Amino acid sequence: MKMLYTANGRYIRCCTEEGTRPVIIVCEKEYEVDVQEFMLWSILNWRILREDEIGSYYEKMVSNINVTIHRSWQDCVQRLLVRGLIVAGTGDTEYDALYDLLACRFIIPIGAAWPLRVLSFLKLTFLEGISWKITRRLFHVDARSSCEKKVIRLARQTPLSCAEIIKS
Known part of the structure; x- marks a missing residue:
């Protein structure tokens, strides 16, 4: 096994x-x-x-x-x-x-509201002294394909198992 x-x-x-x-x-x-x-x-x-x-x-x-x-x-x-x-x-x-x-296993999409993202970005850049280039890279959101957008939209409506996602 x-x-x-x-x-x-x-x-x-x-x-x-x-x-x-x-x-x-x-x-x-x-x-x-x-x-x-x-x-x-x-x-x-x-x-x-x-x-x-x-x-x-x-x-x-x-x-x-x-x-x-x-x-x-x-x-x-x-x-x-x-x-x-x-x-x-x-x-x-x-x-x-x-x-x-x-x-x-179930996929639960998480995300932070934009004010929290902005505050976190500013904190890392100005208070923690991390360079602007690095923090920008950390907070960069990858573009999603149409299939990925569909899966995220479905997962926000109801919990989806990995098997259901694969089937979708």
């Missing part, structure tokens, strides 16, 4: 009197994660990987930072799976595993 993994949810930084801590939100429920779990979730965010690839990325990341390891990355992956912070797809082939992984 082939297995593929990806991250689920979105990250926020929670600030408390003790300091900041990473929190992952899935279905409006907050899950606090430790450093090892956050590293693995970050590796899988915007990626679809095999288990051996997760291990390679993790080992590379651990070697570049000074963090105390309390348990194996495989144990962390299992804990994240149980909590629903990462998801896996299985199948006889990698195509089947990919379909299994994406079939029940």
Whole structure:
């Protein structure tokens, strides 16, 4: 059996009197994660990987930072799976595993209102000292094809699974 993994949810930084801590939100429920779990979730965010690839990325990341390891990355992956912070797809082939992984995932378009985008642009440029060329590149919106526009319009009306998007 082939297995593929990806991250689920979105990250926020929670600030408390003790300091900041990473929190992952899935279905409006907050899950606090430790450093090892956050590293693995970050590796899988915007990626679809095999288990051996997760291990390679993790080992590379651990070697570049000074963090105390309390348990194996495989144990962390299992804990994240149980909590629903990462998801896996299985199948006889990698195509089947990919379909299994994406079939029940839903696309939720996000976007920021233009005043928020303008304020963020100004903050990065003037307060953070990032050059105008770089911030302009960060806030550049790619032109969408007619098919992409159709999918976004449909997804704003109702949640669409990846399978439904492919069919559309």
